[in-house]
Amino acid sequence: xxxxxxxxxxxxxxxxxxxxxxxxxxxxxxxxxxxxxxxxxxxxxxxxxxxxxxxxxxxxxxxxxxxxxxxxxxxxxxxxxxxxxxxxxxxxxxxxxxxxxxxxxxxxxxxxxxxxxxxxxxxxxxxxxxxxxxxxxxxxxxxxxxxxxxxxxxxxxxxxxxxxxxxxxxxxxxxxxxxxxxxxxxxxxxxxxxxxxxxxxxxxxxxxxxxxxxxxxxxxxxxxxxxxxxxxxxxxxxxxxxxxxxxxxxxxxxxxxxxxxxxxxxxxxxxxxxxxxxxxxxxxxxxxxxxxxxxxxxxxxxxxxxxxxxxxxxxxxxxxxxxxxxxxxxxxxxxxxxxxxxxxxxxxxxxxxxxxxxxxxxxxxxxxxxxxxxxxxxxxxxxxxxxxxx
Ligand SMILES: Nc1nc2c(ncn2[C@@H]2O[C@H](COP(=O)(O)OP(=O)(O)OP(=O)(O)O)[C@@H](O)[C@H]2O)c(=O)[nH]1
Ligand SMILES: [Mg+2]
Numbered sequence: 001x002x003x004x005x006x007x008x009x010x011x012x013x014x015x016x017x018x019x020x021x022x023x024x025x026x027x028x029x030x031x032x033x034x035x036x037x038x039x040x041x042x043x044x045x046x047x048x049x050x051x052x053x054x055x056x057x058x059x060x061x062x063x064x065x066x067x068x069x070x071x072x073x074x075x076x077x078x079x080x081x082x083x084x085x086x087x088x089x090x091x092x093x094x095x096x097x098x099x100x101x102x103x104x105x106x107x108x109x110x111x112x113x114x115x116x117x118x119x120x121x122x123x124x125x126x127x128x129x130x131x132x133x134x135x136x137x138x139x140x141x142x143x144x145x146x147x148x149x150x151x152x153x154x155x156x157x158x159x160x161x162x163x164x165x166x167x168x169x170x171x172x173x174x175x176x177x178x179x180x181x182x183x184x185x186x187x188x189x190x191x192x193x194x195x196x197x198x199x200x201x202x203x204x205x206x207x208x209x210x211x212x213x214x215x216x217x218x219x220x221x222x223x224x225x226x227x228x229x230x231x232x233x234x235x236x237x238x239x240x241x242x243x244x245x246x247x248x249x250x251x252x253x254x255x256x257x258x259x260x261x262x263x264x265x266x267x268x269x270x271x272x273x274x275x276x277x278x279x280x281x282x283x284x285x286x287x288x289x290x291x292x293x294x295x296x297x298x299x300x301x302x303x304x305x306x307x308x309x310x311x312x313x314x315x316x317x318x319x320x321x322x323x324x325x326x327x328x329x330x331x332x333x334x335x336x337x338x339x340x341x342x343x344x345x346x347x348x349x350x351x352x353x354x355x356x357x358x359x360x361x362x363x364x365x366x367x368x369x370x371x372x373x374x375x376x377x378x379x380x381x382x383x384x385x386x387x388x389x390x
Contacts, residue, residue, distance in 0.1 A: 006198040007060045008159040008237070011102050013067050017045025017086030019075035019124035019147025022132070026140065027078070037134050039076055040140055042126030042147045043083035046070030047119055049090045050157075054114040056094040057201070059159050070121075073147055076129040096162040096240055098341050100155035102178040105344040112162065120155065124148030156346070158236060162200055163215035165324055166241030168262055171219030171229075174283035176200070177311040179216040182321065187216055194219060194230065197235050206325055215241060222261050227267035235269045239341075243318075243327055244273075246280045250288050250308070256301050270342060277327050278304050281320055286310040 020042025027035025048070050073348055074083030082332045099108040099120060109118045127145030134141055167175040170192030179185050183202025188195050200216040217237050221229040238244065244266075259280055266273040280301065285293060285308040293308050300306045305323055309316035 004198055005060055007058045007063050008161075008198075008233075009156060010059045010062045011154065011156050012062060012065065012091075013152070014048050014121050014155050015028050015067075015069050015152040016048050016121040016123040016150050017070040017072040018150035019043070019126040020075045020083035020086075021146050022127035022129035022144035023076035023078065023081075024130040024142055024144035025078040026130075034140075036139060037130040037141055038078055038080050038142050039129030039131055040079070040081040041076045041083065041129045041132070042145075043073030043076075043085040044126050045073045045123030045147065045150055046086035047088045047123045048097060048109050048121040049088060050097065050109065050118045050120050051090050051092050052095045052097070052111040052114050052116040053092040054095055056092060058094060059097070059157055062091070062093075062157065070123055070150075071152070071251050073123065076126065076144070081131065083126055087128075088123070090117070091120075093157060094159055096160050098158050098160055100158065100344050100346075102156045102346060105346040108155070110341060120225050121151045121153060125151055133332070149265050156344070158344070160240040161201065161215050161237045162213075163201060163241045164212040164328055165204075165214045165245050167214065167237050167245050167247055168238060168266070169219060169259065169283075170221060170262070171195070171249035173219065173249050174311055175216050175219070175247055178247070178281075178283065178309070178317075179214055181311045181314070181317065183214060185216070196258050197230070199234065204321065204324075206321055210325070212324070213326060214245075217376045220262060220265055222265065225265045225323075234263045235266065236268060239270055241276070243324065244276050244278045245320065245324065246278060246304075247283050248280065249284045250282050250296075251284065255282060256299060257299055259304075260340045277330070279320075279323055279327060280304050280306045281316075282306065282308045284310060284312075285315055289310065306338045 022042050023039030025039040027038040029035055048068055064188055068089055070089045071086035073086045076083045093111055095112055095114055100106060101108060109120070118246045125148040127147045130144045132143045133143065167178065169175050172191070176187035176189045176196050179187055179200060179202045180189060182204045185200050185202030187200040196216060196218045198218065203211050204214050204216050205211045215237060218230045218234045224235060246259055246262055248255045252258050307316050307320045307323055309320050
């Protein structure tokens, strides 16, 4: 089977640039003996940034880019010249990307806005040249600082889709069908569980040219928070949706119970999800008559607004959109930032061995020479005609 283009996590090896060495140079010029120290500072090593870019929808572009290496800072040189700063590297990621340490699983940072730049690794500071170390008692310091070393880290980037409304339901509940009816998205629909294997996004147009984004997320089953079914992988996409639309089919044995199982799984995965606004839709209501719907309405959970819909006949779809819009625009509506990202268990992710990633630090060409540069006071500038001074 062809590999999917929906890439929601990647592992990359990142290394910032190391700082350039300071120079320990002494001034040489005609008629100026003992010109004194004039070694400049080394340049700063390049930083590595993550930047949110709304033109990306997945991490596909990083799948085969395993190494992100910034440039080292240049060495300082004579005449107090400062070395060149290493170029920074900016890694563009879709909005909603979270970075974790790939070794410990620890949360590092989160990029949610278009254009938002977050520093992932800091480049090393350049070393000071010997000009900085001159004092009245040591007018010829023959030492300079080396640059600060580079930082390296193995990073996991995980995309948590940002959508206004996330569809939450057991497999076969009619989630993809709803998305295909209210938006231009064309998800696969079929009468068997787990038709949808990766999230689909659609833009739902609402009255007066308003719109919101809806995410069809693969079905959840009891035990998903422990990894059953498609498991944890897609629960992460639910974390970022501002509002959750629970979908239970009208032919379910006990609608309230199914809703509670779904909610229970989400809360087991991340307790913060309990605070998200929720709406319940009973789907496939074309199978019910008016009377039955009235009867069922009494048995619905009280804590949550509820609508009866049918994607096939269009029953209740406008009422559902109205309700979603109202909920999305409530004053008390809380934002994505409120979510606290749990550290991840790196062992649960199927990732390649670290050894395939690490790029050995190359031997530094300018390492050996540089404790100080010896200055031959006798042989100034190679000009024979200059009279030697005593
Ligand atoms: N009668 C009726 N059938 C529906 C309705 N909505 C969806 N279905 C049917 O239910 C079946 C499952 O629909 P999907 O939209 O694929 O369900 P899903 O929730 O996306 O399922 P997974 O992707 O497997 O999680 C399909 O055969 C649909 O035709 C509806 O409103 N009425
Ligand atoms: Mg589906």
